[in-house]
Amino acid sequence: MTEPKTPDDAATPGPVKKPARNGKSSATIYDIAKVTGVNPSTVSRALSKPGRVSAKTLKLIEDAAAELNYQVNPFARALPTGRTSTFGLIVADITNPTFFDIIRGAETTAAVRDYTLVLAESAESAVTELTAARRMMATVDGLILASPRMDDDDIRTLARDKPVVVINREVDGVPCVVPEVNKGIGEAVRSLAANGHRKVAFVAGPAQSWMSARRWDGVQAACEWSRLEAVRLESAKPTVDGGRQVARDVLASGATAVLTYNDLLAIGLMQELQAAGVVVPDQISIVGFDDIFGADFTTPPLTTVRSPLGACGSSAARLLLDLLQGTGEPAGTLRVETELVVRGSSGRLLS
Template sequence: MKTEAGSEKGSSKVTIYDVARQAGVSPSTVSRTFSRPDRVSISTAQRVQQVADALGYHSDMVDSRSGSQGRGLVAVIVPDLGNQFFTGVIRNIQDECERFRFETMILETRESITKERRIVDTVAPVVSGIILVSPRMPDAMIRKCAQLRPLVSVNRDVRGVCSISIDVSKGACQAVDHLHTLGYRSLTYLDGPAASWSGGIRWRQIFSECEAKGITVKRSMPCAPTFYGGYSFAEKYLDDPTGAVIAHNDLMAIGLIVALRRLGCECPRDVSVIGFDNDTMSMVSTPPLTTIHMSLSALGRGAADLLMSRLAGAASSTPAPTVPAHLIIRQSTGAKSDKS
């Protein structure tokens, strides 16, 4: 029997406590595995996910109300329209929706969980389906939203909800290996928003790779995922420099480089910097930015295709599809010097 909470075993549904008991961890660890992946190790996360799969925890897709009332219109909800990553995803979603003769409504949450939920509740009665790009809401709230209309979560894997995300494991491994080859034995991770699921995944992968290579890694406090978020971190970085930085995204990496230059610290002479996204700014920045490429075309079009399939009544893909990432080396990284 299908339920909002997931599959049932016998007469009772599988709960977070069942998963915790079987995996030998606390219920809060199970919760963090799915909503705050940065707070659990890869080995623990894998064990919890394996147990959750075996028990059928949220293995069934959430039942959604029919989207016929809002025929031909899709709501695309993003955290920040000033971020090229999100605008790139939006354009690809629009292109693919147009192919199916659907129009799109673009809405911005400005990183607010409250506003994100309010927007979903407002638009649900008038749209056929909803695409949440990098949603900040907790998993349980996203599942509730998925009951209102067919919904796809982009850049975040939510159990019980149709999702597509980026597999950053290869790109993160390549980035850490690149810095290790250049001679760095310590680095800083410039963190993004605290509520970012993808940011938590990036940190977990980077930390794991650094641990395997004997690299000391420090994590900054959460910062705004903007140029100014990176810019404002420069003085803090210089209080305890590591010689290398991996930033949550390209905008933050470029902001950091600009601020450090004004403080007399040149990239890559004094510090090597790597970003995530490979957006247009990364190619024209000074110096051109070494970054982890993620295909916005595959992510956006894949999300739209998933929603169109849901609207047509097709079953969701299991496991959820992922988009691979890989490192692109440019001039913002160089061999470790005595100064760095």
């Protein structure tokens, strides 16, 4: 009575093992082999080694595969080969719009090349980031680190294991995609100088942020060149809230123009200053970085040094995929340009 003898019912699965969850498990190369009368390994080759089997059997197998609606089992494939057609992207903060464009760029490029994107966030913490990265390493072919907070050495260690591409930071020996800030900053500072500003403040981002340091360097250099005084202020977090909190320091600094590490800070700062009755840009000019979604919603709309974030994301993905599939390993640093986008939050100083 164990076998109710289902009469014409479709193929009673012999060993009652793992039917995908409902009844019909999906087809395997063995099913195809049985149908076509060839060996499973031939099916495998037909499906993944172009040219390894004769045109005739290839056709035979492809037809059967289509018929059975076969799809490879990625796990079964990954096991012997180690290839997973998957790569990871770790961002510092998922809710930070800066990363939205990066994520989208990477996802789009991945999809085009038939790769799958796995996402994780580090919550701006170096250790969380490293943990996430380690976890991912087991399951992906490569990794993109956007604005990583961990050590250069940790990154290099990771990179020894599988291909890694870094965005928004330059790490020796690891392929990177970094916005070249100097052009945009130069434009911003010159514009400020031309508008009569003499002292500019820079609100820095996270201490571990390589990009924050670059931007500060750039601001200093540009200010020196334009004979402006530059002061550096610290922020607690690179968020709207952080921007609000830094407002009093900005006021205290006596600067008439301020560049902030990112747009979020700029927006928060502007909100707080306006709430305190300061008129932007008449009394103080504000310039952000990145040109995130929403930067043009504010009143006045935010002047900002734009980084092509979406391009960074897709370039990084492309770099990684080339590394993965391709032969040569260029592994250099890819620099993308930045540019000043003048909107309403910066301008001539009135007073």
